Amino acid sequence: MKKTTLALLASVATLTLAPAANAAEEPAKVKTCVGCHGQGGHSVVPNFPVLAGQHAAYLEKALKDFRDGFRHNATMQMFAKGLTDDEIKALAAYYSSQK
Numbered sequence: 082m083k084k085t086t087l088a089l090l091a092s093v094a095t096l097t098l099a100p101a102a103n104a105a106e107e108p109a110k111v112k113t114c115v116g117c118h119g120q121g122g123h124s125v126v127p128n129f130p131v132l133a134g135q136h137a138a139y140l141e142k143a144l145k146d147f148r149d150g151f152r153h154n155a156t157m158q159m160f161a162k163g164l165t166d167d168e169i170k171a172l173a174a175y176y177s178s179q180k
């Protein structure tokens with residue numbers, strides 16, 4: 082009984098501490114993108130595409146294509162290489178939610 086209560090409390094604590102799955106929330110990996118794609122994906126440099134407001138499905142596909150070698154760009158392949166599917170989903174949701 083005591084064990085069950087503790088386990089329950091632990092899972093409630095985990096749920097409370099877990100970041101909300103909010104599209105506007107900034108994923109940690111965004112820090113590595115800002116230098117080129119700008120704050121919130123509002124790039125001011127023509128060489129670096131604007132990501133803000135782009136469709137999430139498009140961003141997700143682009144990142145997976147870079148990561149998996151279907152789209153070739155040395156710079157982006159380097160940055161997409163280490164991303165998991167979940168990180169890509171979060172980045173795509175974040176950038177598409179930026180106005």
Ligand code: HEC
Binds near residue numbers: 132143157
């Ligand atoms: C050193 C600069 C640099 C960094 C850092 C960088 N990018 Fe890029 N990104 C580029 C360039 C350059 C392109 C254009 C590539 C091409 O022409 O195919 C690009 C393209 C993209 C595209 C495709 C956009 C489109 O409209 O086709 C996405 C999505 C993207 N980057 C996401 C990211 C994310 C997410 C991060 C951080 C994890 C990131 N980038 C970090 C330079 C960078």
